[in-house]
Amino acid sequence: MSQADVGQVRDGYPEYMRESIAKVEATRAQRLKDGSPKAMTAEQREHVLQEWHPDYKADKKRALRVGPSKGDRMPHEVVDLLEAYPSIAASDIDLSSPDFEVQVLILGGGGAASVAALFAHEEGIPTEDLLMVSKLRHGDCNSVMAQGGIQAADRAPDSPAIHYLDVLGGGHYTNNPELVKALVNDGPLVIDWHEKLGALYDKVDGKYLEAHGGGTSRMRMHSAKDYTGLELMRVIRDEVRNVGITVIEFAPAVELLLDEAGHCAGAVLFNLETEEYVTVKASATVLATGGFGRLHIQGFPTTNHYGATADGLVMAYRAGVRVLDMDSVQYHPTGVAYPAAILGQLATEKLRNQGAEPVNIDGESFVFPLEPRDVEAAAIIRECYGNDKGVTTPSGIRGVWLDTPMIDAIHGPGTLKSRLAAMWMMWHRHGIDITKDPALVFPTLHYQNGGVEIDADARTTVPGLFAGGEVAGGVHGKNRLMGNSLLDYNVFGRRAGISAASWARANRAQTPSLKHVDAFAAELRSAGIKTERKAPMILPDYRREAVLERQLKILT
Amino acid sequence: MSEEKLTQIYIMGKAYDVPAGITIMDAMEYAGYRFIRGAGCRSGFCGACGTVYRKDEDYRLEFALACQEMVEEGMHLTQLPFTPAPRSKYVLSELNAQENVLLQHYPAIARCVSCNTCTKACPQDIEVMDYVQAALRGDLQKVAELSFDCIQCGLCSMRCPADIKHYHVAQMARRLYSVTASPKPEHLTTRMQQLEEGTFDAELNELMTMRLDDLKQRYAERVVEKKGEAS
Numbered sequence: 001m002s003q004a005d006v007g008q009v010r011d012g013y014p015e016y017m018r019e020s021i022a023k024v025e026a027t028r029a030q031r032l033k034d035g036s037p038k039a040m041t042a043e044q045r046e047h048v049l050q051e052w053h054p055d056y057k058a059d060k061k062r063a064l065r066v067g068p069s070k071g072d073r074m075p076h077e078v079v080d081l082l083e084a085y086p087s088i089a090a091s092d093i094d095l096s097s098p099d100f101e102v103q104v105l106i107l108g109g110g111g112a113a114s115v116a117a118l119f120a121h122e123e124g125i126p127t128e129d130l131l132m133v134s135k136l137r138h139g140d141c142n143s144v145m146a147q148g149g150i151q152a153a154d155r156a157p158d159s160p161a162i163h164y165l166d167v168l169g170g171g172h173y174t175n176n177p178e179l180v181k182a183l184v185n186d187g188p189l190v191i192d193w194h195e196k197l198g199a200l201y202d203k204v205d206g207k208y209l210e211a212h213g214g215g216t217s218r219m220r221m222h223s224a225k226d227y228t229g230l231e232l233m234r235v236i237r238d239e240v241r242n243v244g245i246t247v248i249e250f251a252p253a254v255e256l257l258l259d260e261a262g263h264c265a266g267a268v269l270f271n272l273e274t275e276e277y278v279t280v281k282a283s284a285t286v287l288a289t290g291g292f293g294r295l296h297i298q299g300f301p302t303t304n305h306y307g308a309t310a311d312g313l314v315m316a317y318r319a320g321v322r323v324l325d326m327d328s329v330q331y332h333p334t335g336v337a338y339p340a341a342i343l344g345q346l347a348t349e350k351l352r353n354q355g356a357e358p359v360n361i362d363g364e365s366f367v368f369p370l371e372p373r374d375v376e377a378a379a380i381i382r383e384c385y386g387n388d389k390g391v392t393t394p395s396g397i398r399g400v401w402l403d404t405p406m407i408d409a410i411h412g413p414g415t416l417k418s419r420l421a422a423m424w425m426m427w428h429r430h431g432i433d434i435t436k437d438p439a440l441v442f443p444t445l446h447y448q449n450g451g452v453e454i455d456a457d458a459r460t461t462v463p464g465l466f467a468g469g470e471v472a473g474g475v476h477g478k479n480r481l482m483g484n485s486l487l488d489y490n491v492f493g494r495r496a497g498i499s500a501a502s503w504a505r506a507n508r509a510q511t512p513s514l515k516h517v518d519a520f521a522a523e524l525r526s527a528g529i530k531t532e533r534k535a536p537m538i539l540p541d542y543r544r545e546a547v548l549e550r551q552l553k554i555l556t
Numbered sequence: 557m558s559e560e561k562l563t564q565i566y567i568m569g570k571a572y573d574v575p576a577g578i579t580i581m582d583a584m585e586y587a588g589y590r591f592i593r594g595a596g597c598r599s600g601f602c603g604a605c606g607t608v609y610r611k612d613e614d615y616r617l618e619f620a621l622a623c624q625e626m627v628e629e630g631m632h633l634t635q636l637p638f639t640p641a642p643r644s645k646y647v648l649s650e651l652n653a654q655e656n657v658l659l660q661h662y663p664a665i666a667r668c669v670s671c672n673t674c675t676k677a678c679p680q681d682i683e684v685m686d687y688v689q690a691a692l693r694g695d696l697q698k699v700a701e702l703s704f705d706c707i708q709c710g711l712c713s714m715r716c717p718a719d720i721k722h723y724h725v726a727q728m729a730r731r732l733y734s735v736t737a738s739p740k741p742e743h744l745t746t747r748m749q750q751l752e753e754g755t756f757d758a759e760l761n762e763l764m765t766m767r768l769d770d771l772k773q774r775y776a777e778r779v780v781e782k783k784g785e786a787s
Binding site for chain 2: 039041042136137139140141142144145153154155156157159160161162164165166168169173177181184185188189191192195196197198199200203206207208212217218219225227229230231234235238239241242244250272273303305306339340341342345346370421422425426429430539541542543544547
């Protein structure tokens with residue numbers, strides 16, 4: 001975790017890295033003239049993925065032994081979580097008089113949850129019959145950190161069909177076509193809704209400023225500087241507050257409730273501060289709890305927020321919902337490799353769509369900068385560990401340069417600082433000026449491609465349970481493209497909110513119970529799974545081992 | 557890797573030795589704290605980890621995000637993970653940008669004494685006082701531009717002697733500016749109509765029903781629009 005003594009540091013970089021930076025500078029003019037390497041063919045993509053992408057290492061996965069997706073192979077970290085025992089049993093919780101009774105309960109505090117809440121309300125659910133609950137604060141989520149942009153096919157040379165083809169090809173044709181259709185068709189509608197809410201997208205001459213993303217064939221990336229996720233989240237959250245929807249923060253759901261008919265009937269929450277449980281009976285429940293970045297699959301650092309521990313996946317799985325494509329993990333090609341203090345934080349793909357290209361230790365470009373993310377990530381790993389052309393940091397990890405000064409060289413001085421203000425600030429805080437020097441990057445754990453199974457109306461297979469956003473699978477298949485997660489949470493958050501509202505109007509939850517949780521624990525035992533692990537995880541634990549070893553539980 | 561260099565910091569007055577060169581957030585976890593509040597996105601975008609500190613021998617308070625700021629020897633710190641700042645409720649479509657609507661909803665902005673404490677407290681280096689002054693003049697565009705990088709951590713409002721709720725003012729101004737002065741592009745309206753009329757349905761259905769090999773062929777042959785930026 002700590003950074004070793006790096007010796008002399010000049011403008012943010014240790015002196016020894018300056019030799020390689022000089023090579024990057026020396027080749028820049030020629031690279032700008034020649035252009036980046038050409039995009040890979042389908043065969044070349046397949047080859048680099050097989051050889052170098054972390055998803056393709058068989059020994060990093062195993063088959064799940066219980067539940068509706070039994071037999072599916074997933075990373076050990078995901079299997080460990082899904083095969084963990086519940087933290088509570090039916091006998092621990094008094095469900096006789098729920099603390100809250102609402103028509104629609106929304107689990108999550110990020111983008112999908114907020115959008116679902118607004119549309120459930122718009123569909124006629126009054127605020128007193130609507131409840132949102134969040135693990136952290138409302139808006140402390142991955143949605144708020146998205147930088148690069150949101151895709152929507154709204155220009156004349158583009159169409160939803162072209163967007164569809166990009167998504168399917170990027171996802172290796174494993175996506176659910178109906179979900180992709182919903183995603184691409186709703187794109188313009190989502191942007192239009194954001195306009196009504198008063199979001200500020202980048203515009204020039206009355207049109208959107210739109211760019212490519214990795215794997216797109218049309219320029220359809222809408223942005224708000226490199227604060228796209230922040231701008232959308234704060235506007236949507238502001239509207240949730242205007243409407244007056246109740247949000248209980250620091251009260252994550254720990255289990256879903258089912259009634260005798262097998263319909264979802266609400267959830268048990270856990271007040272993180274008082275450590276009490278809280279019971280909510282609801283006719284419809286929306287799962288918008290996000291993904292699994294904080295599982296640190298294969299030991300990767302992550303761009304994800306503190307609460308990204310896949311709790312929703314665990315709860316839904318115990319309630320009987322299948323999970324899809326959990327064998328695939330999105331490693332963002334460009335996480336921060338140096339300085340160590342911000343290791344694994346995101347260096348947005350927008351840096352590349354504005355002209356920065358990955359360059360090796362000798363100042364050579366080696367990959368088309370806008371391949372789909374899995375391909376780009378695999379190519380960077382190959383350059384570092386296959387071709388041995390990476391730059392080794394003082395803490396011993398390797399990275400390649402992202403040649404950020406190219407951006408101003410292409411678009412003119414001042415472009416990077418205005419279009420990529422967040423990126424400039426992030427490195428500036430550590431003494432690095434990315435308008436002058438390149439940035440050192442390496443892939444970082446970014447996104448849960450798969451998730452719980454839903455249909456195009458965001459319904460799960462459990463009646464009364466809906467899901468949208470990163471927790472849901474099928475939209476992106478085995479690889480998501482840049483700009484489709486912001487779109488995803490809006491499209492499926494909206495559909496989940498609408499579907500939940502209409503279900504709640506027609507159906508009343510019956511007596512809620514936790515029997516399915518006890519049944520799942522019994523299934524774990526009969527499968528011979530012996531472990532102390534409990535799930536959901538709720539929060540990761542980054543305390544130092546030496547402290548944990550000396551802890552006494554005197555106050556409990 | 558050479559031996560870990562330790563540095564001494566004070567978390568709410570209590571001394572801890574932590575590795576040099578790590579963030580305040582990592583240092584607190586190293587020391588044995590497990591966050592419930594005070595940690596969010598851990599990347600500088602959510603504003604959950606607002607932190608106040610003072611360096612040894614210095615009389616001044618400094619402000620930072622714990623996930624972005626590095627520890628320094630002799631740092632005395634505490635976190636301010638919550639700001640009790642009320643906001644004004646409004647219906648965006650009913651606001652009149654011509655009147656000084658910001659002043660009506662947030663009269664406290666008239667009490668700004670131009671002390672600039674808000675600006676000094678901002679971990680995003682935003683000219684907070686300047687946008688409050690612009691808000692007072694009703695200059696929505698200026699507020700929107702100056703405040704755009706705001707992560708709403710609330711440190712400005714915690715420091716303000718006039719009890720202004722800066723970040724709520726700015727949020728309202730940006731939304732109002734967007735709907736009144738940054739019109740929706742025509743190409744979006746056109747596309748919405750086309751979608752309504754089902755213009756692209758046949759094209760999409762063709763792809764959805766295509767044999768996989770043909771679809772792959774179509775993908776491989778698709779023409780990539782010339783790189784750059786369209787507007």
